[in-house]
Amino acid sequence: MPWNSDACIVGLGETEYVKQGEMTDRSEFELACEAIENAAGDAGVDIEDVDGFSSYANDRNKGSLVADALGIPEVKFSNKVWGGGGCGGSAAVMNAAMAVESGAAEYVVAYRALCQGQFGRRGQTQGIDYAEGTDAFAHSLGLETPPQMYALPAQRYMHEYDVPQEHLGHVALTSRAHANRNPRAVMSDREMTMEEYMDSPPITDPYKLYDCCLESDGACAVLVTSAENAADLPQPAVEITSAAQGGGPGWGSGVLSSHNMPLEDYPTSNAARVADRLFESAGLTPDDIDVAQLYENFTGMVLMTAEDYGFAPRGEAGELFVDGNAIGPDADLPINTSGGNLSEAYIHGFNLVVEAARQVRGTSPTQVDDVEYSLVASGPGVTPHSGLILSPA
Amino acid sequence: MRGTTREEIFPLPEKGIDTAPFWEACNRHELVVQQCADCGALRHPPTPVCPDCRSYEVDWADVPGTGEIYTYTTTHYAASPAHEDHTPYNVSIVLLDGTEDIRLITQVVDIDPESVEIGMPVEVVWEDVNEDTTVPLFRPS
Numbered sequence: 001m002p003w004n005s006d007a008c009i010v011g012l013g014e015t016e017y018v019k020q021g022e023m024t025d026r027s028e029f030e031l032a033c034e035a036i037e038n039a040a041g042d043a044g045v046d047i048e049d050v051d052g053f054s055s056y057a058n059d060r061n062k063g064s065l066v067a068d069a070l071g072i073p074e075v076k077f078s079n080k081v082w083g084g085g086g087c088g089g090s091a092a093v094m095n096a097a098m099a100v101e102s103g104a105a106e107y108v109v110a111y112r113a114l115c116q117g118q119f120g121r122r123g124q125t126q127g128i129d130y131a132e133g134t135d136a137f138a139h140s141l142g143l144e145t146p147p148q149m150y151a152l153p154a155q156r157y158m159h160e161y162d163v164p165q166e167h168l169g170h171v172a173l174t175s176r177a178h179a180n181r182n183p184r185a186v187m188s189d190r191e192m193t194m195e196e197y198m199d200s201p202p203i204t205d206p207y208k209l210y211d212c213c214l215e216s217d218g219a220c221a222v223l224v225t226s227a228e229n230a231a232d233l234p235q236p237a238v239e240i241t242s243a244a245q246g247g248g249p250g251w252g253s254g255v256l257s258s259h260n261m262p263l264e265d266y267p268t269s270n271a272a273r274v275a276d277r278l279f280e281s282a283g284l285t286p287d288d289i290d291v292a293q294l295y296e297n298f299t300g301m302v303l304m305t306a307e308d309y310g311f312a313p314r315g316e317a318g319e320l321f322v323d324g325n326a327i328g329p330d331a332d333l334p335i336n337t338s339g340g341n342l343s344e345a346y347i348h349g350f351n352l353v354v355e356a357a358r359q360v361r362g363t364s365p366t367q368v369d370d371v372e373y374s375l376v377a378s379g380p381g382v383t384p385h386s387g388l389i390l391s392p393a
Numbered sequence: 394m395r396g397t398t399r400e401e402i403f404p405l406p407e408k409g410i411d412t413a414p415f416w417e418a419c420n421r422h423e424l425v426v427q428q429c430a431d432c433g434a435l436r437h438p439p440t441p442v443c444p445d446c447r448s449y450e451v452d453w454a455d456v457p458g459t460g461e462i463y464t465y466t467t468t469h470y471a472a473s474p475a476h477e478d479h480t481p482y483n484v485s486i487v488l489l490d491g492t493e494d495i496r497l498i499t500q501v502v503d504i505d506p507e508s509v510e511i512g513m514p515v516e517v518v519w520e521d522v523n524e525d526t527t528v529p530l531f532r533p534s
Contacts, residue, residue, distance in 0.1 A: 125404075130407040131405070132409060133412060134412075134438045137406075137438045137497075137498055141484070141528060141529075142500045143498050148468055152466055152484070155466060155511070156463065204466045205467045258438055260496050266464075
């Protein structure tokens with residue numbers, strides 16, 4: 001089925017991004033409001049005209065409360081995607097587009113604010129005495145944190161395809177090199193070599209410190225409206241050319257607790273089905289993509305995501321990254337061009353959506369020439385995974 | 394506070410309506426897997442409905458308590474102060490014998506965590522955490 005919408009991203013909003021704990025003067029909730037106001041302001045849309053709020057799992061900042069805080073006169077669409085962590089970032093934009101296309105709402109904002117310094121850090125346990133339901137089978141047996149949960153498929157992936165540790169390292173180096181070109185990135189001033197990567201402390205095998213995303217404080221948002229409205233607004237409109245969300249059987253809690261996905265799917269990112277629909281509904285193939293943002297909570301998942309999206313055969317995604325192959329505007333396929341979760345900031349990957357849109361506008365710190373199709377893949381390893389293809393309207 | 398016992402380091406399993414028979418079998422040192430009473434399909438973790446035939450009738454099948462390491466990680470960092478004296482530790486996914494593809498999340502003990510390998514044969518060993526709770530760990534067989 002073709003993606004039957006010409007809704008566009010017309011506004012991009014961000015706060016500054018800082019290391020977790022450094023945001024001490026404003027609450028996470030305030031940052032959510034600020035990013036949404038920035039997106040409306042960037043779009044040239046009166047904040048009171050925003051009538052829809054779209055988010056995804058693990059959001060503390062409810063759209064209904066954000067709307068009240070911002071003095072929105074009438075909310076017409078309010079929605080949150082299920083699933084863990086950053087998997088639904090692109091799905092939140094997809095849902096915003098569907099709300100606009102259906103006429104349910106006119107200006108829908110998709111957003112994420114995350115201040116790990118003000119709440120629990122995701123790499124740390126919360127000191128609970130009991131684990132309930134499905135989580136008991138993981139947490140009570142030592143599998144408590146995301147780096148462990150995502151280490152398990154990576155270890156199996158490396159075993160099945162004989163993937164060297166350096167392939168993970170090149171994913172980290174790629175994000176870092178792009179952050180070094182991005183003055184807004186948390187790691188803007190810190191370069192990284194393969195030697196430094198290999199010497200970084202082990203976290204949970206095969207992951208070292210630099211395989212793991214940052215822990216950050218910040219917020220970002222995008223504003224979605226119809227193509228008709230977009231044509232009258234000041235910014236170059238970014239068309240949502242294709243959008244898809246979902247996953248295969250057994251991936252509901254996926255790597256976050258069950259680990260009983262079909263064996264043939266296990267060392268993957270659960271993105272292949274979504275990727276197939278994303279390309280098919282746009283009439284495109286992986287070769288058509290000019291630049292890609294692939295969610296990097298952990299480096300190993302980027303390799304599996306790249307393969308699920310058809311950018312490389314199984315077990316060979318490392319070749320996309322070695323020798324600086326994915327670094328810079330002239331790369332065959334530049335990947336994670338703002339520094340992403342690993343080196344720009346970890347805002348549950350929503351900053352990757354913002355960067356994918358910037359690439360279409362022509363305003364990325366690592367701007368690729370003449371971008372026709374810009375792809376973003378949100379979080380891996382659970383359902384729903386989600387992705388977008390963006391292009392100039 | 395640094396933990397020394399499992400109770401102090403990891404959260405204990407709360408026995409829910411769907412999951413209690415698994416944990417109660419553990420208390421008896423029996424490893425069971427949920428089985429559809431109609432079509433016989435095994436499933437884990439426990440759920441109220443069979444994803445193969447949609448039956449809500451549930452049985453529990455005994456499994457041998459042996460298997461092989463499907464994948465694993467050695468955790469070096471402390472996820473809380475309670476973990477500080479426990480690192481490094483192993484977390485493994487064990488592919489259970491007597492099933493086609495059922496995997497159990499567990500920890501492999503009685504071996505240096507750095508020596509655990511994919512494909513290694515293992516057998517269940519029970520840790521009685523307290524009088525209400527027993528968890529299935531594994532060791533090389």
